[in-house]
Amino acid sequence: xxxxxxxxxxxxxxxxxxxxxxxxxxxxxxxxxxxxxxxxxxxxxxxxxxxxxxxxxxxxxxxxxxxxxxxxxxxxxxxxxxxxxxxxxxxxxxxxxxxxxxxxxxxxxxxxxx
Amino acid sequence: xxxxxxxxxxxxxxxxxxxxxxxxxxxxxxxxxxxxxxxxxxxxxxxxxxxxxxxxxxxxxxxxxxxxxxxxxxxxxxxxxxxxxxxxxxxxxxxxxxxxxxxxxxxxxxxxxxxxx
Numbered sequence: 001x002x003x004x005x006x007x008x009x010x011x012x013x014x015x016x017x018x019x020x021x022x023x024x025x026x027x028x029x030x031x032x033x034x035x036x037x038x039x040x041x042x043x044x045x046x047x048x049x050x051x052x053x054x055x056x057x058x059x060x061x062x063x064x065x066x067x068x069x070x071x072x073x074x075x076x077x078x079x080x081x082x083x084x085x086x087x088x089x090x091x092x093x094x095x096x097x098x099x100x101x102x103x104x105x106x107x108x109x110x111x112x113x114x
Numbered sequence: 115x116x117x118x119x120x121x122x123x124x125x126x127x128x129x130x131x132x133x134x135x136x137x138x139x140x141x142x143x144x145x146x147x148x149x150x151x152x153x154x155x156x157x158x159x160x161x162x163x164x165x166x167x168x169x170x171x172x173x174x175x176x177x178x179x180x181x182x183x184x185x186x187x188x189x190x191x192x193x194x195x196x197x198x199x200x201x202x203x204x205x206x207x208x209x210x211x212x213x214x215x216x217x218x219x220x221x222x223x224x225x226x227x228x229x230x231x
Contacts, residue, residue: 004156030214035222042118042204043157043222088156092218100212101172102220104156 006089006105013113018076020108022089025070029091030100032065034074037086037107046074046087076110084112115140118223120205126229127195135190135226137205145211146188147172147220148180150201157204163188164211195230202227 003025012018024032029051035043049056049063049072056063062075076083086107094100121136139146144165149157149172159172163182177199179191188207192199203226209217 008154031216031218033219042224043206045219045221048216048219092214094212094214100214100218101159102218106154106156 004089004091004103004105006087006108008106009109009111011111011113012079014079014081016079018079018083018110018112020074020076020087020089020110022072022074022105023070024072024089024091024103026091026093026103027070028093030094031092032063032072033088033090033092033102034061034063035088035090037088039085043088079110079112081112081114084110086110117141118205118207118221120203120223120226122226123224124227126231127192128231129196131195132191132193133195134192135203135205135228136187137189137223138187139205139207139221140186141207141209141221142185143207143209143221144185145208146182147206147208148178148188148190149204149206150174151204151225152201160190160203162211192228195228197230200228200230 005023033048034046036046037043060077064073088107089105118139147162148160158174161180163169166185181189205223206220208220
């Protein structure tokens, strides 16, 4: 079946790096996404990676994909208090007949201590 | 561009009441979605519309109906609200659906926080 798992909570100190991990089960995923949700707000697309890539870097964000182990991670360098939020991993699965679906993890709450 | 907008932001209903959640996007996207978010459960798809004129059930459609009014607007209706429908509801849109390309990337609205007493 399709499942996306994340650890629920991560606490870091301001200025440290944060690494948020995600595992997925479906090998037919095409794109994998990271979304950020601040308190009381909607989901903001942070970044995405195509399933045939190993790594993608975008300013302070680095996404690593290990397709063999079905493991995705998001590294935030120089974490700031403004990075405190819930981070959702999601995988896009292509189904038959030109349809697909997006499967979300439960979300990881990142707490950044000053 | 406002992106994806949702109304209302907050709503309190009594059991058995009905209401419609509105969603609109100004990105000329073909596909639109309704999700609900409950603590510890991530987001679950209620209904989606792959293109104007079509709607399909997602994971948790029971108790809901949808209307794709035009390309911009996709509404979610609760005919007889129940306490189990207390949740945060998100609308999303994407350029396309099921293409295995970046056009499947979904963009979300700010959400509607619904409480059913």
